[in-house]
Every structure is written in C-alpha cells, then in structure tokens.
Amino acid sequence: MTRDPLPDLTLGCRRIFLRNHIVSVRIGAHAHEKTQHQRVIFNVELFVPYARSSPRCDHLEEVVDYDYVRDVIAARVQQGHIELQETLCDDLATSLLAHPSVHAVRLSSCKPDIYPDCDGVGVEVFRVKEIAP
Numbered sequence: 001m002t003r004d005p006l007p008d009l010t011l012g013c014r015r016i017f018l019r020n021h022i023v024s025v026r027i028g029a030h031a032h033e034k035t036q037h038q039r040v041i042f043n044v045e046l047f048v049p050y051a052r053s054s055p056r057c058d059h060l061e062e063v064v065d066y067d068y069v070r071d072v073i074a075a076r077v078q079q080g081h082i083e084l085q086e087t088l089c090d091d092l093a094t095s096l097l098a099h100p101s102v103h104a105v106r107l108s109s110c111k112p113d114i115y116p117d118c119d120g121v122g123v124e125v126f127r128v129k130e131i132a133p
Contacts (some may be wrong), residue, residue, distance in 0.1 A: 013047040036095040047104035085123040093127045104128040
C-alpha cells in the first residue's frame, strides 16, 4: 500500500498557488470544439520545501515566481489544439515538476461552458516528484 505524501508535503512545504486562472484554449475532442477557443479555468498548487522558498533577502529570485506557472500554461496552450483535458493536465504537471524547487503539483483544468446545468467539467492531477535518497 502506498503511503499518502500529502501530510509530509503539507508540513514541509510552502504552497504556491494560482487560482481561477482563465485562459482561452483550443481544446476538445468533438468536431465543434476544434474550430474555436474555449475558456479553461486552471487552479494550480506547487509544493516547494521551505528551504527553497524562504527568502533571506526578500528577492524574487529566492522563490518560485507566479509568472513561472502562468508561463508554463501559456507555452503549452500555444503549441496548438489539445483533444483532452487529461493530456493538458499531464503535460502541465510534468513541466511544472521540472522546476528544481518544486516537489509536488496539484493542478486542475475546468471547462465552464460545456453544460448549462453545471458549473464546469474538468480534470485534476496530483503528482509528486521522485526525490533521490
């Protein structure tokens, strides 16, 4: 049985988050979705150990910048049409975990304009970086 990493991450890491970031995305598997952009709402949490996110000199370079998250999302979206939210979330999680200070990421995407009877449809992933002993 795999141990839940969230308690350790919560105690040992600072959470850096981006909430309800709305981006126009070419996404969808259906024919009508392939001809237009759709609103996608992203929520992202990065788990960064306190040792890598506690500034000593109050300089931006000492922490993970929020712009990093926005830039990763923008770069992936600019690559072209994406069929599935699962693919989008997996790609983004992989890219965000590539940052040397990020130990885990929780990320969701939500398409709010799909059905009139709900706030949105989406996908969430939670990934933890493999850390060498």
